[in-house]
Amino acid sequence: MNNDRIQQLIRFVQEEPDEPFNVYALAMEFLNGRPTEAKTYFDQLLAQFPDYLPTYYHAAALYTDLDERDRAAELYEKGIELARAQNNQKTLLELQRAQQAFDDDDDEW
Known part of the structure; x- marks a missing residue:
């Protein structure tokens, strides 16, 4: 993590x-x-810019890592719906694959 880059990005925001x-x-x-800070910014993105598709893949993965599985599942679903609505096949496929891996992991519990 680069503190100079973080400061620059904060200025850009x-x-x-x-x-x-x-x-x-x-x-x-x-x-x-x-x-925890990443989660804060992902939540900001989801609230302020719900149509910003790149958010969903990484936010869902982060929530999975934080063991907030219900929120992760919700984000995968919303991301898939948004990718379909935006006709973004590449991101749709990435989200579907990630969701399948998430679901397969869930089945093991």
Whole structure:
């Protein structure tokens, strides 16, 4: 995790509050080292920019890692619906595969 990059991304978010990519980039920067902060930014994206499709895959995976499986399942479903609505076949397939792996893992419990 690069603190200089985080500070730069925070400035970008402040300068362009209507640009979802900046919030997404900030969430991704926090993802590996500080998942609680990543979750905060993913939640912000989901609330402010629910049509920003890249959010769903990574947010659902994070919620899975945090053992918040109901929220993860909800995000996979919403992401799949959004990918269909946006006719984004590549992301649809990625989300469906991730959801299948998630469901298969759930079956093992």
